Amino acid sequence: MNCPLAIGRAQILSLFACLLLPGAAQAAAPLSDVAAINKALENAKPGDTILIKNGVYADARIAIPTSGEKDKPIILAAETPGKVTFTGRSRIVLGGKSLHLTGMVFHKNIGGTAVEFKAAQHCRLSHTAFNESGDTKSVFAHMVEVGEGSADNRIDHCYLAKSLSMSIGTRTGALRIQIDHNWFQDIVSRSSNGQEAVQLLAFNEIDAPEHSLFATVEYNLFDGACGDEEILSVKSSGNLIRYNTFLGHPTHNKGGLNVRHGHNNRIDSNTFLRTDYGVRVSGSGNVVINNYIEGVRVGLRLAAGGTNGWAYLPCKDGVFANNTIVNAATGMDVALFFGMKDTKTGSSNLVNIYPSGNRIYNNILTAADPNQLVCDRAESLAAELNVKRDATANDYRNNIVFLTKDASEPIRMPEGFGGFTVADPKLGKGDGREKPQAGSPALGGGISVEQVKEDIRGRPRGAKPDIGCEEVSSIAAPKPHTLPLTAKDVGPDWMKGDSTCLEKDAGAEELKTLIRRYPSAEYRQRLRKVLDEAGQ
Structure with a gap:
């Protein structure tokens, strides 16, 4: 990823894919201004879809404070799945009922929690990738956090790779989270403790009163997700963990x-x-x-x-x-x-x-x-x-x-x-x-x-x-799907089981940043040639 010459042609998905989302008929033109996105979400009605324009967004803070309905969720989606990237210290908060966040990429997003379920109910995070993200200061922070008062939420078909802290975690007071069809990959330990791929936390001390979380964790691929001695850590009761595949890391195996x-x-x-x-x-x-x-x-x-x-x-x-x-x-x-x-x-x-x-x-x-x-x-x-x-x-x-x-x-x-x-x-x-x-x-x-x-x-x-x-x-x-899972069985649909597309797109965006940053016409011309050859 640090080598621009390694960039290949990235797959481009049609905007037509957005029509497959429930409520897409209400989708307006894609928005690129964060303030405008937040305003649209404040005014969103059940069944509305808000699209974020393709591009890179640094340090963006977005919140969905309103609620949809059971069959009419409010959807926040990428214009093209996989082509909206958040970096820096960006965060998206789901703070209502029947909300759906889908199709995003968080790349080198190092501010801690990137997506928060805040007293959210019947909400969903799907088809989103998290790469080299998390908290640089604490390996115990949850990159995706299901907070107190959150219930009946789902996290599915996401890609979580090279996480700097815990990838997905719950807090005391959360209930009935479903985590399925996600792909956790290449997570290497930065400390002797912390950095679990999934932490099902309801009580932190062993002599605390029992608390049932009733989580379901199924059909996930933990592919070298070895950031901690506990790849999946259960600190709660009443959970169902089934049909998952755990693979060791080739060089940093643990857990x-x-x-x-x-x-x-x-x-x-x-x-x-x-x-x-x-x-x-x-x-x-x-x-x-x-x-x-x-x-x-x-x-x-x-x-x-x-x-x-x-x-x-x-x-x-x-x-x-x-x-x-x-x-x-x-x-x-x-x-x-x-x-x-x-x-x-x-x-x-x-x-x-x-x-x-x-x-x-x-x-x-x-x-x-x-x-x-x-x-x-x-x-x-x-x-x-x-x-x-x-x-x-x-x-x-x-x-x-x-x-x-x-x-x-x-x-x-x-x-x-x-x-x-x-x-x-x-x-x-x-x-x-x-x-x-x-x-x-x-x-x-x-x-x-x-x-x-x-x-x-x-x-x-x-x-x-x-x-x-x-x-x-x-x-x-x-149940043929209970065979050992592969990358093609999990993760965002737009990745098609190939994580290299993230590296290619991220490399292209870094080149574009260099083009904007350096005034040398010759240097910019050379970089532009690399992008053109890569179809970017």
């Missing part, structure tokens, strides 16, 4: 899906490929089912809890069923953080509450190290800390474990653990995932689990389900 503290969350049918870990859980009543996890450092992590409401909630009364974990360094880690001391305050706080009441059924775990298929952090530390370790505190049934290298080596399981059978699950690649083949002991080897009605592809589970995330059957999968 996974973390229920940091929350209860009754459902983590269902997600795919993790080469992330640092799969799913980590603290809290009670969480359900983790049908997930496919391959090539990670740790597959499943069940956290121990801290004394006096410190550090972590213990993982309690959860269901971990029908997950497939392939080629992990560690398949499952029980009692994560056990023995950790409070070194910051010097108090007697200690992580010493063992996970309990969890049901671990019908999982496949494969790894190369015979000592790392299943680990229990408390096994060696309980006596030292004078804490009782109850190996029967959790219920393990019908799980298969297997070594991927030398299957003849004896597998060491934690003392007192039952419910794990050493057997070759006979996995073979199909549709981007490893699944049991003919003759596998996983076929029909599971037990019925109330929370698991279907598999990762939507096939029904019978009375004797297969072990692992996929029910091997001749029945056509009702």
